[in-house]
Amino acid sequence: MSIPYPFSALVGQEELRLALALNAVSPAVGGVLVRGEKGTAKSTAVRALSALLPEVAVVPGCRFSCDPAAPDPACPDGPHPVGAHGAGESAASRPARLVELPVGASEDRLVGALDIERALADGVKAFEPGLLADAHRGVLYVDEVNLLHDHLVDLLLDAAAMGASYVEREGVSVRHAARFLLVGTMNPEEGELRPQLLDRFGLTVEVAASRETDERVEVVRRRLAYDADPAAFTARWAGEEEALRQRIAAARRLLPDVRLGDAALRQIAATCAAFEVDGMRADIVMARTATALAAWAGRTVVLAEDVRQAALLALPHRRRRNPFDAPGLDEDRLDETLEREAGSDEGDEGGEGGGGREGDDGEEDPDPDGPGGGGAPPQDAGPGQDGADGADGGDDRSGDAAHPGAGPGSGPAPAPGQDSPGGPEGGPAGGERPAAAATEPYRTRALSVPGLGEGAAGRRSRARTAHGRTTGDRRPEGALTALHLTATIRAAAPHQRARGRSGPGLVVRRDDLRQAVREGREGNLVLFVVDASGSMAARQRMGAVKGAVLSLLLDAYQRRDKVGLITFRGATAELALPPTSSVDTGAARLASLPTGGRTPLAAGLLKAHEVLRVERLRDPARRPLLVVVTDGRATGGAEPVALAARAARLLAAAGTAAVVVDCESGPVRLGLAAALAEELGGVAVTPGELRADTVSALVKDVRRAA
Known part of the structure; x- marks a missing residue:
């Protein structure tokens, strides 16, 4: 098993490290989407984070990683009584998992698969867990999330929002807990996510390669040292890694005690209203992020600077109205909104920009970088970045972005066969003209x-797809993924007497199974x-x-x-x-x-x-x-x-x-x-x-x- 690059050894990328650390402190923030060009340490940072997460206690033998102190009452492997490990026996513990979802994964691989043949013949729920079950209480990482099929993204984000995964197939239902830290990375050059899917990620971070020579030198130096001897390089950063691990654990313990005052709450609501963010999810994410920022800084009160940092992480991707809009936030306008809504409670904590350096007991905050420090030890975290990166018909929502456009230009046209004034082909001697708007x-x-x-699932032309209306049936080639129940029963019915059927159950064999043929859009x-x-x-x-x-x-x-x-x-x-x-x-x-x-x-x-x-x-x-x-x-x-x-x-x-x-x-x-x-x-x-x-x-x- 390869040794992950140490999180604390990452060079620069403070905002990325901060967003990941906040999600580790409070998974309720809703995950993070990392946008950036290739080679900007997106995948490296995500894989490094998993090593910092505290170990999780699990019920021995449970395939769904139930917590012994609060097992899932609907767990398919249950029921697990509280304290299922028994008196005098320790619960099993393991490191938090980092589960990677490949772009080409199937729906069954993501949510799990039911054995339809056993369900029909024996009436039992034979369920093989998927990646969502593996990621429960860990990290689910989707590299190139913008290239993931839409229906998989929908399933993934629904599970992240509800904390549970549901598998429904032909009247057979299975539900299991699926709470995880969702992290997606993408290169915007390869396409964007739909705005409604962007909104389901709690935070977003833009990363780019440093243009400073010294910073880039440090990136290369550390990467070469790691490649030469990963074990020795990791050992040199073991102290910083342990300090970060302890800080995450301490922030998690402090989180329930953090107070979100009315003044901070009004700033959050006013900020979301000022930037015309759709819906209420942004307000909730900002509140959770600001609370996690306070816990990360070792405080029990949310300050204006926490609200400001939360806005910078939670709002830019929610302001896009169409794919041609660049994500971003006007920081001057943000500051004006926060100042206008500043409450008297903030002054009691040291005022905007002053309270972030002290804890409730008046002592200096142990993190000299404050909430924006990103979690890496300040003495070693040089600027820059690590250079390694891991290897639809429209839904008619264009009204958000579409505006009535002008028709074709109505300028005077020359007679047929005659060139326009100024030379042949519309310019002086046919020369180049400036770009028209x-x-x-x-x-x-x-x-x-x-x-x-x-072809690939989409929304333009008619196609045979895995999702859509059922138009027929066929014998399955490989694993059965979409049962055509009526055709299966029709195929099995003539053979019931020969198979010795004596009870109410239908005797079904593999040759009887029929795959549904569906038509959708590509x-x-x-x-x-x-x-x-x-x-x-x-x-x-x-x-x-x-x-x-x-x-x-x-x-x-x-x-x-x-x-x-x-x-x-x-x-x-x-x-x-x-x-x-x-x-x-x-x-x-x-x-x-x-x-x-x-x-x-x-x-x-x-x-x-x-x-x-x-x-x-x-x-x-x-x-x-x-x-x-x-x-x-x-x-x-x-x-x-x-x-x-x-x-x-x-x-x-x-x-x-x-x-x-x-x-x-x-x-x-x-x-x-x-x-x-x-x-x-x-x-x-x-x-x-x-x-x-x-x-x-x-x-x-x-x-x-x-």
């Missing part, structure tokens, strides 16, 4: 890939091919075009798609955004997109063909949806129009579903984009037809006419 995003109509797929790869040439800029349409693409990116985020962005202008096409789940990165690349030059439409389509070919090898189950945003013009080179048509037919031959957003405007329309859509075997829509409210209005008009 996008219009506000809006809610788009649903675009989907035809047919029935089997996420797709939405590849945008955007015309950034002068022919688009000349008509002052690029702002509206960017607004349309931004709206489609928002729709892709809600539908759990991967996205990619190709732009073409001048003489070539560029892969501006390789396929990723991070739509906010796509929005950033789109915002800085310059325009100008000729229109190499064929190059853009050929680039799309190559990108999709590679992606089919990487992820063959994820079907692509090609979205080409252009006016249909093709210039540059010999026979540009014919070459573009051949490139389009190449994509169509590969079976790529395509949509062409026709950006042509003006009194005379050439229909070039529509012709391109026909060559692609897809459909053409105008930016106005993308808007969901346009489709809704059309449906209402049809109903009214009927």
Whole structure:
């Protein structure tokens, strides 16, 4: 078994260490989400924390780690009487577990599995515990939580909120306790969590690599020393580790005695109201965090500085309204709110910024760093960080972020076949133009890939999935995960007499079991091919075009798609955004997109063909949806129009579903984009037809006419 890197040896990352320590003191805080770039010690810090947690006493032989002093009355391995270990016999004790949930885990691995065959044939609950049972009274760590399937995240966070896991299968029910410290890490470049899931994490921390040379040197020095001899390195930090372990235990004992006064409570409520945080969960998390901060500092009274630190940890991720908003908190506004709501009780404890250095008995707080010290011994915790890191159709919630956007630009258009003023292709000698600002995003109509797929769970196109409506049955391949009860009974019924059935029970054999076939929705790869040439800029349409693409990116985020962005202008096409789940990165690349030059439409389509070919090898189950945003013009080179048509037919031959957003405007329309859509075997829509409210209005008009 590998030796974890010592928590106290981490360099810098004070806020990360503090958030983890607070959750160790008070698991009711609700866990922590660690966001940051790769190589910033996210996984290292989480794995190091588990070594600091106090040992837990468990009922001997209980697979669900029941506490002998207060066993779970509904434990599947129970009942366990209080003091189940018996007089004179010590309860079993073990270190608190760190349980890691893999991104590709199944639902049965997470919550546990029922033996459906024994349940039907023998009427017994044969239950194999899952990772939630293993993590009870320990730490459940999810690396790359943003890549976890939505239904697993829902199960995980529901268990964390209720402190129990429920398994319901075909009338058979099992419940067991599942209270754990939930920690998730993620790289925002690989995609965001939904806002409603972000809200379920108590605290969030942003981490980044230090830019200071001395700090980075210390990171490398300590990491090399650890890699060379983990045992010796850990031994050198044993004293600091024990001090932290004792401090966590002392804070846990002090926590019930900490008083949250009315003044602090009013500051918490006023802060959440001032920052317009949805719901009441933020207020509760802030109260618990401020209480844990006071206990961590060795105090029994919550001070204003505790409330301020709690706000910085609990509110930034709850203020995001859409995936393009950056998390954060205006600290000046926070200070103004706290000062306005400051109560007289705070002055009795030394005032804001002064009480955090003294305990109730007037002695100096043993932690020179105060609540923000992060838990590491100040003499050794240098700044910086450890360099090791561990190896949906939309739900129609876009109303939070969507605002009515402007339609296509209405600037004067030149006559057909005539270049705009200022030179060919809309600029001086076809040169580059500054990036145009996008219009506000809006809610788009649903675009989907035809047919029935089997890709990653999402919310765009029809697919065979593990969750959804039941459409049929089949013989199971491997373990049975979704029983089709009616089909199973139908398969077993003709054989009951031959099997010697004599009682009311149904005699079921393995060959009788039937797996339910379900249809749901999958996420797709939405590849945008955007015309950034002068022919688009000349008509002052690029702002509206960017607004349309931004709206489609928002729709892709809600539908759990991967996205990619190709732009073409001048003489070539560029892969501006390789396929990723991070739509906010796509929005950033789109915002800085310059325009100008000729229109190499064929190059853009050929680039799309190559990108999709590679992606089919990487992820063959994820079907692509090609979205080409252009006016249909093709210039540059010999026979540009014919070459573009051949490139389009190449994509169509590969079976790529395509949509062409026709950006042509003006009194005379050439229909070039529509012709391109026909060559692609897809459909053409105008930016106005993308808007969901346009489709809704059309449906209402049809109903009214009927």
